[in-house]
Every structure is written in C-alpha cells, then in structure tokens.
Amino acid sequence: MISQEEFVRFAKDYNEDYILLLTRASRRHYNCLITSFMVLKDFYNMIQVMFDSGQYRYETLPYPFSFRADQVLLKQVGFDDEAVANIFGFLAFVKETQGMEFEDCLEQGTSAMCARVT
Amino acid sequence: MSQAAIADKIQGCIDQLIGAWLVAVRKDPRIESDDILTQPELIDHVPAILEEICSLIRKGETPGVRNVNEAQVNVYTRFHQGYKGRDLVRELSLLRITLLDYLLEISLAEPGGLDAEEWHTAARILNLYVDEEMRYAISVYSNPPSSAQP
Numbered sequence: 001m002i003s004q005e006e007f008v009r010f011a012k013d014y015n016e017d018y019i020l021l022l023t024r025a026s027r028r029h030y031n032c033l034i035t036s037f038m039v040l041k042d043f044y045n046m047i048q049v050m051f052d053s054g055q056y057r058y059e060t061l062p063y064p065f066s067f068r069a070d071q072v073l074l075k076q077v078g079f080d081d082e083a084v085a086n087i088f089g090f091l092a093f094v095k096e097t098q099g100m101e102f103e104d105c106l107e108q109g110t111s112a113m114c115a116r117v118t
Numbered sequence: 119m120s121q122a123a124i125a126d127k128i129q130g131c132i133d134q135l136i137g138a139w140l141v142a143v144r145k146d147p148r149i150e151s152d153d154i155l156t157q158p159e160l161i162d163h164v165p166a167i168l169e170e171i172c173s174l175i176r177k178g179e180t181p182g183v184r185n186v187n188e189a190q191v192n193v194y195t196r197f198h199q200g201y202k203g204r205d206l207v208r209e210l211s212l213l214r215i216t217l218l219d220y221l222l223e224i225s226l227a228e229p230g231g232l233d234a235e236e237w238h239t240a241a242r243i244l245n246l247y248v249d250e251e252m253r254y255a256i257s258v259y260s261n262p263p264s265s266a267q268p
Contacts (some may be wrong), residue, residue: 017144045183045184047184048183048184048190050185050258052183052253052254052257054257057261058258058261058263059263059264060263060264061197061258061263062193063195064187064190064191064195065187065190066166066187066188066190066191068166069163069165069166069188069191070163070191070195072159072162072195073191073194073195076198097253103187
C-alpha cells in the first residue's frame with residue numbers, strides 16, 4: 001500500500017521532472033526527449049489514477065501534462081518568449097522526425113519508437 | 119454519418135461553438151468568477167478541450183483519467199485563476215449544452231440526419247468527457263492542495 005507521504009513525493013518528483021524536460025526543450029536539447037516524455041506520461045497517469053481512487057490528496061497539484069495550448073502556463077512557470085518558442089519547436093521537431101504528432105507518439109508508446117529503430 | 123464525420127463537423131465549427139459558449143457564460147448571472155477574467159483567459163483551454171473531444175469521438179474512445187489531458191489542464195488553470203468550483207461546473211454544463219445543441223443541429227441539417235445510434239455514441243463520449251472533468255474538478259476543489267503552486 002502506498003502511503004499519502006509517498007504519493008505526495010510522487011507528485012513532487014513528477015513536477016520536478018516535468019520542469020526538467022520542458023527546460024531541455026526550451027534549450028533545444030531535443031534528442032531522446034520524446035522517450036523521456038513517454039516515461040513521464042506513464043508516471044503522470046499513474047499519479048492521476050491513484051488520485052482518482054479517492055484515497056490520496058495533493059499537497060501540490062501536478063502540472064498538467066499537456067502543454068501544446070498552454071503558453072500562459074509556460075510563462076507562469078518562468079519560461080520567456082524564446083524558451084516557449086523552443087518548447088513549441090519540439091512539437092514541430094517530433095512531427096518532422098517521427099511523422100506524427102507528439103500526442104500520437106505518446107499514445108503509440110515505445111512500440112512506435114522501436115519500429116523506427118529496428 | 120460516421121463518427122469521424124461528426125468529429126470533423128464539430129472540429130470545423132470550433133470557433134462558432136466557442137463564441138456561443140462564451141456568450142452563454144458571460145450572460146449567466148449564476149457565474150461570478152468570469153468577471154475577473156479577460157476573454158482570452160476565459161476561453162483559455164476550451165478550444166483544446168473541443169479538439170480532444172473530437173479526437174475521442176473519431177477514435178470511438180471512452181473518456182477516462184488517462185485520456186482527458188486538456189480537461190485536466192482546464193481544471194489546473196481555473197483553480198489557479200481563482201475561479202470558484204461551482205462556477206467551473208456551471209461553465210462546463212454550458213459547454214455540454216452547446217455541444218449537444220450542435221449535435222442536434224447536425225442531425226437536422228443532414229438529409230438523412232444522424233440516426234439514434236450515431237447520435238448516442240457521440241453524445242455519450244462528450245457527456246463522459248465533461249463528467250470526467252467535473253469529477254477531477256470536484257476532487258481538487260473539495261480537497262484543495264495546501265500549496266497553490268508547485
């Protein structure tokens with residue numbers, strides 16, 4: 001059984017990792033970022049499923065995973081115009097390199113990535 | 119009409135649907151929190167929500183915790199905007215009515231209309247989507263995080 005304290009730590013870790021990945025995108029460090037986002041999306045889903053069970057409460061809300069339409073949130077977090085442009089540039093980079101949208105890539109999961117590697 | 123065609127119709131009218139929803143929210147005397155928001159702040163994630171609903175209708179996917187990402191963004195944003203929970207529920211209710219009205223409009227405008235099953239399948243997905251957002255909102259608002267921002 002996962003304790004409330006552990007749950008709070010999960011949400012905190014998620015928030016830190018999320019900002020880390022966005023920071024990498026904001027500096028155009030796009031390599032391998034999609035697989036990192038895939039792993040983080042699974043972590044986010046796990047946290048949300050746990051929260052949905054009604055047995056846990058947030059001390060701090062996790063950042064919403066989707067950032068495609070969220071220029072306001074990205075600026076609130078502290079990214080400037082150039083950084084936000086680079087983060088959105090990552091979405092274009094995924095489309096160009098994977099031949100599909102970022103969200104579709106996440107949905108298809110690692111099987112899509114493996115198919116491209118082999 | 120296929121579910122993909124219904125999704126295309128909704129997607130093609132997102133601007134008009136947002137416009138109708140915006141008027142309904144601004145005119146509703148029971149919603150107070152919108153006074154503090156500018157029009158872009160109020161619209162915020164609603165277009166992305168409609169895009170996500172269209173995607174789910176197109177794929178015939180049932181909305182659940184794992185695939186209502188934009189709904190979760192909307193709750194997060196409204197919570198941090200200082201929007202009242204009851205106003206968010208009313209705002210979502212108006213969005214649901216706007217979409218259901220549009221489904222009826224599609225049904226009446228098409229020569230053959232939508233048959234009962236086609237209407238039901240699309241309406242079920244959009245209802246469940248709105249319900250998922252309300253569920254998340256109620257969970258967050260009824261047990262507010264002790265720290266507002268990460």
